[in-house]
Amino acid sequence: MSTPAATARAGAALPVLLAPRGAGDRLTALFWRRPGLLAALLVAPPLLWLAVVYLGSLAALLLQSFYSIDEFSGLVQRDFTLKTWAELFSPANLDIILRTVTMAAAVTLGAAVLAFPIAYFAARHARGRWKALFYLGVMLPLWSSYLVKVYAWKLILAREGIVTWAAEGVGASAVLNAVLALPVIGGNSLSTSYLGTWLVFLYVWLPYMILPMQAALERVPASMLEAAADLGASRWQAFRSVILPLALxxxxxxxxxxxxxxxxxxxxxxxxGTSARFIGQAVYQLQGTAGNVPLAAAFAVVPIVIMLVYLRIARRMGAFDAL
Amino acid sequence: MRSDARLPLALTLAAAGGLMFLHLPILLIFLYAFTTDERTYQFPPPGYTLQWFGVTWNRADVWPPLWLSLKVAAVATTLALLLGSLAAAALSRASFFGREQISLLIILPIALPGIITGMSLRSAYAVMDIPFSTLTIVLGHATFCIVIVYNNAVARLRRLSGALAEASADLGANAFQTFRFVILPNMGSALLAGGMLAFALSFDEVIVTTFTAGQQSTLPIWMLNELVRPRQRPVTNVVAIVVFATTFVPILLAYHLTRGGDATAGAGK
Known part of the structure; x- marks a missing residue:
């Protein structure tokens, strides 16, 4: 048993700082003195990977779009030219771009309308067990296999499929036929019409709309709704002038x-869908069967440009605070 | 936050209807795997049979794509785990110059449509005359899987108090010991969850893969070909069930592993 005096003597014999016990300790001291060094060492591998593989590929994409294809040999000519870009802006290709943007806008609108009740319910009414159920209910379809989801809709929308069967069952075949007879969005069957394409897009991307919407709705303070009610606002008025602007x-x-x-x-x-092409299909066919990689590359730049513009507008409207 | 006083019936119905819209279609995949009708999508099925499971088992063209998909997903997940957790460790620590740009760069491969990642890689391979191989598929998959691991690791690191590492240092541990005995045990389940989600994403990916695979066929590419030119339609359903289960189980497990945190796995695909 040591007396206080003995402890004090032993303490005096110990150095104030422990001597380094090896390379690990010396490196720890170095990281402590220069915290930037550790961060740089950690970030270097992922940064190198993304810079080389991802940014490098994006650069290659741009580069390809300034090459062109030789009409006679079908080979890619690796000389700088604007020929491919001029080809991109032909009326037929502009049609494809316009069709795709219109579809994207229609899908976005549909998703916003359909997602709102789910997001609102999950954010403001669901509690405990129900909240977890809602979360899983949105997250599982989000993560489950994309191709399986698309395939399910091919089964649903086929002419001999469940929609036709259900319409006959409730005596609504006339309604279904009237919808299919509509100009532009109708068609021979739902699986060969724009309406069908829109429905499948809507289904597959809906969870991506619900989750950020729910997060934004959860941040609307209840006190503001109470204040609106105190000031005599009806449910609709409170929704229109308090919830909606804050959830936007x-x-x-x-x-x-x-x-x-x-x-x-x-x-x-x-x-x-119909046989009319979208940007993605044009890119895929051009790089594959058509063998025109330069034009496919130029086509792939179009969504990048559209999204850059879109993101700029979104940032201005405060969307990044809600992500 | 307190809930609103009254609950309009229309809202409840719309929310329930929306959730049903999200879930019912998948059930049809299961139903059609048992149909006796192999040419059309007739509903209700004219009869029911179990034969398609046996037929699928004996179809030689199903197995190579399955192995390739598993191989690609395993390698891509390993790479993504390594790179994603390194990135998370670096970016969650201190703020330094270019931090915002780096986090944007990590998110970009899934924020932009898959066709851009796919076509970009395809262009790069064409410019550099790289022939298609398993490696060309893995490059693309690992790139978009990094962000999945990164998101999970960053969420956990944020919850992990800095005081833990400081206490460890005060008790005489060096950086490596702190990592081995303090950080890693606390990160384990988040990394496992991130890895499983990355595996599910890679196993199921088709858009980027069609641009980086050349003549090779992963299971989703095999399925896509069957959708366009079907033969023995119910076989496609059996494979679809396998793909569904292979992605469904890791997702549920990942949810369980990260439940209760402020950022549960899967919120940001």
Whole structure:
């Protein structure tokens, strides 16, 4: 048993700082003196990967779009030219771009309307167990296989499929036929019409709209709604002038995903829809069967440019605070 | 936040209807795997059978894509775990010059449509005359999986109090010991969750893959080909069930592992 005096003597014999016990300690001291060094060492591998693989590829994409294809040999000529870009702006290609942007806008609007009740309920009414259920209910479809979801809709919308069967069952075949007879959005069956394409897009991207919308609605303070009620606002007025403006950044944040994902998709319009092409299908066919990689690259730049403009507007409307 | 006093019936119905809209379509995939009708999508199915599971098992063209998908997902997940957690460790620590730009760069591969990542890689391979191989698929998958691991790791690091690492240092541990005995045990479940989500994402990915695979076929590419040119339609449903289950289980597990935190896994795909 040591007396206080003995402890004091032993303490006096110990150095104030422990001697380094090896390379690990010496490196720890170095990291302590220069915290930037550790951060730089940690960030270097992922940064190098993304810079080389991702940014490098994006640069290659731009580079390809300034090459052109030789009409006779079908080979890519690696000389700088604006020929491919001029080709991109032909009326047929502009049609494809316009069709894609219109679809993306329609899907975004539809998703905003359909997502609102779910997001509102989950944010303001669901509690405890129900809240978890709602969260899983949105997250599972978000993560479950994309192709399986698209395939399910091919089964649903097929002419002999469940929609036709259900319409016959409730005696609504006339309604279904009237919808299919509509100009432009109608068609031979739902699986070969723009309406069908729109429905599948809407289904597949809906969770991306719900989640940011719910996050924004959760941040609307209840005191503001109480204040609105105290000042004599009706439910509708409170919704219109308190909830909606405060939830708008969340809606815009969600719309970034629905818009961007619709712009770049080529599988859904290929499986369900008309033969008219979207940007994604044009890119895929040009780089594949047509062998025109330069024009495919130029086409792929179009969604990037559209999204950059979209993101700039979204940032101005405060959408990034809601992400 | 307190809930509003009254609950309008229309809102409840719309919310329930919306959730049903999200879930019912998937059930049809299961139903059609048992149909006796192999040419059309007739509903209700004319009869029910279990034969398609056996037929699928014996179809030789299903197995190579399945192995390739598993291989790609395993390698891509490993790479993403390494790079994603390094990035999270660096960016969650101190603020330094270019931090915002780096986090944007990490998110970009899934913020921009997959076709851009795919076409960019395709252009790069064409410019540098790189032939398609398993590696060209892995490059793309690892790139968009980094952000999944990163999101999970960053969320956990934010919850992890800095005082823990300081206490560890005060008790004489060096940086490596602190990492091994304090940080890693606390990060384990978040990294596992991130890894499983990355695996699910990679296993199921089709858009980027079609641009980076050349003539190779992963399971989603096989499915896509069957959707365009079907033969024995119910076989596609059986494979779809396998793909669904392979992604569904890791997602549920990831949810369980990170439940209760301020940022549960999967909120940002």
């Amino acid at each position: 950044p969340g809606v815009i944040a969600g719309s970034i995903f629905t818009f961007s994902l619709t712009l770049g998709d080529y599988i859904i319009p290929q499986i369900v």
